Amino acid sequence: MEKFVALGDEAVALGAIHAGLAAAYSYPGTPASEVMEFLIRASQEKGFVARWSVNEKVALEQALGVSFAGKRALVSMKHVGLNVAADPFINSSLTGANGGLVVVVADDPSMHSSQNEQDSRFYAQFAQIFCFEPSSHQEAYEMTRQAFDLSEAVGLPVMIRLVTRLAHSRSSIFPREPVSPKSLPTGERSHWTLLPINARRRFQVVLNKQEELRRLSEESPFNQLKLAGRSSPLGIIASGIAANYVLENWPDLESKPSFLKISTYPLPEKLIRKLMDEVDTVLVVEEGYPFIERNLRGLMGIPGKRIRGKLSGDLPLSGELSPDHVRQALGLKALARLPKLSSPIASRPPQLCQGCPHADTFLVLKEALKDFPQAMVFSDIGCYTLGYFPPYSAIDTCVCMGASIGMAKGAADVGYHPSIAVIGDSTFGHSGLTPLLEAARTNTKMTVIILDNGTVAMTGGQMSYASGEYLVKMVEGLGVNREHLRLIEPLPRNLEANAALIKEEINYPGLSVIIASRECIQEARKKKRGQE
Amino acid sequence: MKFDLILAGVGGQGILSIAFVIDRAALLQGLNFKQAEVHGMAQRGGAVQSHLRLSDGPIYSDLIPKGKCDLILAVEPLEALRYLDYLQPEGTVVSSSSPYVNIPDYPPIADLLDSIREIKNHLIINADQIARKAGSGRVQNIVMLGAASLFLPLELDHLLSALKEFFQPRGQKIVDLNLKAFELGRQEARLQLKIN
Numbered sequence: 001m002e003k004f005v006a007l008g009d010e011a012v013a014l015g016a017i018h019a020g021l022a023a024a025y026s027y028p029g030t031p032a033s034e035v036m037e038f039l040i041r042a043s044q045e046k047g048f049v050a051r052w053s054v055n056e057k058v059a060l061e062q063a064l065g066v067s068f069a070g071k072r073a074l075v076s077m078k079h080v081g082l083n084v085a086a087d088p089f090i091n092s093s094l095t096g097a098n099g100g101l102v103v104v105v106a107d108d109p110s111m112h113s114s115q116n117e118q119d120s121r122f123y124a125q126f127a128q129i130f131c132f133e134p135s136s137h138q139e140a141y142e143m144t145r146q147a148f149d150l151s152e153a154v155g156l157p158v159m160i161r162l163v164t165r166l167a168h169s170r171s172s173i174f175p176r177e178p179v180s181p182k183s184l185p186t187g188e189r190s191h192w193t194l195l196p197i198n199a200r201r202r203f204q205v206v207l208n209k210q211e212e213l214r215r216l217s218e219e220s221p222f223n224q225l226k227l228a229g230r231s232s233p234l235g236i237i238a239s240g241i242a243a244n245y246v247l248e249n250w251p252d253l254e255s256k257p258s259f260l261k262i263s264t265y266p267l268p269e270k271l272i273r274k275l276m277d278e279v280d281t282v283l284v285v286e287e288g289y290p291f292i293e294r295n296l297r298g299l300m301g302i303p304g305k306r307i308r309g310k311l312s313g314d315l316p317l318s319g320e321l322s323p324d325h326v327r328q329a330l331g332l333k334a335l336a337r338l339p340k341l342s343s344p345i346a347s348r349p350p351q352l353c354q355g356c357p358h359a360d361t362f363l364v365l366k367e368a369l370k371d372f373p374q375a376m377v378f379s380d381i382g383c384y385t386l387g388y389f390p391p392y393s394a395i396d397t398c399v400c401m402g403a404s405i406g407m408a409k410g411a412a413d414v415g416y417h418p419s420i421a422v423i424g425d426s427t428f429g430h431s432g433l434t435p436l437l438e439a440a441r442t443n444t445k446m447t448v449i450i451l452d453n454g455t456v457a458m459t460g461g462q463m464s465y466a467s468g469e470y471l472v473k474m475v476e477g478l479g480v481n482r483e484h485l486r487l488i489e490p491l492p493r494n495l496e497a498n499a500a501l502i503k504e505e506i507n508y509p510g511l512s513v514i515i516a517s518r519e520c521i522q523e524a525r526k527k528k529r530g531q532e
Numbered sequence: 533m534k535f536d537l538i539l540a541g542v543g544g545q546g547i548l549s550i551a552f553v554i555d556r557a558a559l560l561q562g563l564n565f566k567q568a569e570v571h572g573m574a575q576r577g578g579a580v581q582s583h584l585r586l587s588d589g590p591i592y593s594d595l596i597p598k599g600k601c602d603l604i605l606a607v608e609p610l611e612a613l614r615y616l617d618y619l620q621p622e623g624t625v626v627s628s629s630s631p632y633v634n635i636p637d638y639p640p641i642a643d644l645l646d647s648i649r650e651i652k653n654h655l656i657i658n659a660d661q662i663a664r665k666a667g668s669g670r671v672q673n674i675v676m677l678g679a680a681s682l683f684l685p686l687e688l689d690h691l692l693s694a695l696k697e698f699f700q701p702r703g704q705k706i707v708d709l710n711l712k713a714f715e716l717g718r719q720e721a722r723l724q725l726k727i728n
Contacts, residue, residue: 003559005555005556005559007569030571030572030573031571031572033571033572034571112570112572112573113571113572113573165568165594165595166594168568168569168570168571169566169567169568169569169594170551170555170565170566170567170568170569171564171565171566171567171591172559172564172565241593241594244592244593244594245592245593245595247592247593248592248593248597249597322595322597322598323593323595323596323597324597324598327597334598334599335597335598335599335600335620336599336620336621337598337599337617337618337619337620337621338616338617338619338620338621338623338651339616339617340616340617341613341616341647345610345613345614346610346635346637346638346639347579347635348542348577348578348579348610348611348634348635349578350543350573350575350576350577350578351576351577351578351634352576352577353576353577383576386573386576458572458573458576459572460571
C-alpha cells in the first residue's frame, strides 16, 4: 500500500480500522482527540461506528458492550479521562474481552493541555493487562493492529499508551493490507456478571494469565536488545519515544553501550536480566513517571549495580524529556548553538478569543460580584478555565471534569456564601448532572452558571450533548425550580441587565441555575466560512 | 541530507498550514519527515511552534535537539526570538516584521527587529504589507513560506504542487491568492539577498 501521512493519533486510528474495527468511542481531550476525529471521518465510508461519547466512562462501557457482542472495539481518551473510566476499565480485566478491546490512552507529560502528568502505564499494571508503548508512527499503527489480535488471544483488554509528542507528531507510515471485520460468538455470562462468586473466580483467571502476558512481552519483536559485550560497562533501558532521544544522540557516543528498548508491558523481565548481567551501570530513560526505574530498583536496589534515571536525578522527574536532557544524562557535551537572548522574552499564554461569549459572561460575573468580594467561584475544565487570567481573574478553581458543582455545594453546605459554580455545557453533560441532581434535591443555597457555547471548544469543536433546549430541559428535569432557572445572552449590551439578574439569584436562599447561552466564536466562524 | 526547522508564531496565524505544505513537498521529493505540532489549549492565541525535521535517512527524535536547528521561520517577530537556543551557530532566522500584539507587555517592535538583526544570518520580511499586495492580510504565513523557500532543501516545483493541493479544496481563487503570496514573498527574499 502507499505511504500514508498521519499524526501518531491517526496512525493508531488507521491501525484499528485495518484490524477490522466494529465500533469506537471517545470523549475529546488533548492529546487524544485526533484518534476519534480520524475515525469519524473514515467511518462514513467504511461503515463502522465512531462516536463521541458523553464521557470516558460511558465510552469505555459502550466499547465493552461491543466486545461482549463479539466485535472489535476501541476506546480513546486522554490520561485523566482514564480516571473517569477507571471503574469499568479495572473491572473489564475481570470480565475479560470477547471481541478485541483496545484502550488508547494519551499521556501529556509537561501538561501542555492538562492538569497533571499521570502515567497510564500504572493503570495497565493496576488492571494487570498488556500494554504497548509505541516509539514511532509505524509502531503505533502496527501495535494497534496487533493489540486487537492479542486482546482476543488472551481474552483481556489491551492498552496503547501514547504521549503528546507522538500523538501530535506527523510523519509517514506504510500501511498493510487490512483485514475484514469479523464476529465472534458471544461469551459466557458468568464471566461478565461480577457477583462475588464469579468475580473471585475471574480474578484468579487474570492472575493465572500474568505469566502468559510476561512471556508475550518477552517474545515481542517490538522489544529490542543489543548487547555491547564487555566493551562497555554501561547499559541503557529506554521505552517509547524516550528511546528515540537515545538513538538521536547515539552517533556521538564514543563507546556504544548495551541497549534495551522496551515497547511492551508487563516488563520483559528476561531481557532486562540479560542486559543487567552484562553491565555495571544502567541508565533508564522513559517518558512520564519512573515506572521502569522504580520496578528495577525496588526498595533495596541491585547489589553491585548502579541504576541511573529520574530517581537518581540524572533526568528530570517532571515535564517531558527532550534529546537535550538525554544527551546530558549520557555525559555528552552540549552542542554549539546560539545563546538565548540576555533579556527574558515576554511570555504569550493562551487566552480567550476576541469576541468569545465566555469573556462577556466573566465580565458580567465580575460586575455582579462587586457587591460580594468574598464570593468563591468554583470553575471547571474548558476554554473558560482561561478566565483565571487577567483581565478577568474571575475563577478560583479547576480540578477535574464536573468538580465545580460538587465543590460549590460542599462550600455552601458549610455556610459559605456566595458559592458559585461555573461550568461549560459539554463538561456539564460529562460530569455535572449528578452533582446538580443532589443540589436540586437539597435546594442548596448556591448559584450554578452553565456556559453554553454549543460545542467542546478547546479541543476543536466536537459535539456537545448538553446544549441548547436540551440543556434547559435536562436542568429542569433534575428538579431545579423553574423560577430560578434563568437564561441570559452574554453580550456587551446586556451587561447591566445580566449583572442585576445574577445578583438577584445570588441573593435567593436556594439553588439557582443561570444558563449563559451564545455560540462559540470559532464555531460561528467555521460555519460562516462553510457558507462562503 | 538532514534539515531541521522550527516554525514559530501565535495560535491562529497558520503555521500548521505552512507545515502541511512543507511536509507534502518533502514527501513528493522522497524525503522522510517528522513534524511535531501543538494542539489544544495553547492554540488559543498563545505562542505555538512546530518542529519540522527533513532527512533522506531515518529520523529518531520528533523534537529538534538544541543546536541542530538550521532555520527558524517565524510569522511573528517576538516569536522569532523565543527559540534561538535551538539554532546552530550558522543557522538562519527568517522572520516577519509584523507584530501580533495580544499581550500587555509586548516589547517595542524596533527592539525586537534589532535583536533579530544581531543574528548573523537573518532575513526580515514585511509580511503584512506583502500579503496585502497579494490580495489579503490573511496570507502572511504563505508570504513567509515563500521567503523561507530559498533556504529549504526542497524543489520549488514540489512546494508549488503542495501549495496548490493544500488550498484546492477552498477554490481556485484561494489557490491563486496563496500562489501570489508565495511568489511575492520569494521575490522579496531574493531582492534582499541580492539573488537574481
